[in-house]
Amino acid sequence: MRNTTLCYLERGREYLMLHRVKKTVDENKDKWIGIGGKFEKGESPEDCLLREVREETGLRLLRWRYRGIVTFVSDEWGTEYMHLFTSDAFEGSLRTDCDEGELEWIDRDRLLKLPIWEGDKIFLRLLDEDVPFFSLKLRYAGDRLTDAVLNGETIK
Numbered sequence: 001m002r003n004t005t006l007c008y009l010e011r012g013r014e015y016l017m018l019h020r021v022k023k024t025v026d027e028n029k030d031k032w033i034g035i036g037g038k039f040e041k042g043e044s045p046e047d048c049l050l051r052e053v054r055e056e057t058g059l060r061l062l063r064w065r066y067r068g069i070v071t072f073v074s075d076e077w078g079t080e081y082m083h084l085f086t087s088d089a090f091e092g093s094l095r096t097d098c099d100e101g102e103l104e105w106i107d108r109d110r111l112l113k114l115p116i117w118e119g120d121k122i123f124l125r126l127l128d129e130d131v132p133f134f135s136l137k138l139r140y141a142g143d144r145l146t147d148a149v150l151n152g153e154t155i156k
Contacts, residue, residue, distance in 0.1 A: 005049040006036035007085040008127065014105040016057065032114045045083035056098050063089035068134040070123055075141050086127060118145035
């Protein structure tokens with residue numbers, strides 16, 4: 001069981017996204033995702049969030065919101081608890097070299113046309129609708145979303 005964070009940094013109608021193209025073995029290979037990563041020993045969700053954003057982007061968050069928890073169940077990658085955040089206040093200079101992939105500001109309307117996980121479309125909609133804290137469970141067979149449960153209710 002893994003714990004991770006994912007943050008969508010907001011700049012107007014854009015999110016800072018990471019195109020995962022650098023690792024050969026990567027469950028997110030070729031996908032566009034937010035900024036985040038795995039917890040290190042003793043970290044809280046906020047500790048992991050702040051560290052991962054700083055490591056991947058060079059930016060320091062000044063304000064953030066804890067938006068929800070997403071449980072991913074994958075027949076290939078196991079189970080992951082992803083702590084989902086957004087941030088609209090940060091400082092520093094954006095890195096031009098990220099070990100994980102390519103960073104780019106993407107307009108929210110364009111984002112859904114890029115290669116992203118099917119379940120990401122669900123929680124991106126919840127973020128856009130400013131839904132209060134939520135629990136979302138996403139079950140995958142390979143890259144295919146087979147089941148989605150929001151706050152205990154099946155959706156899709």
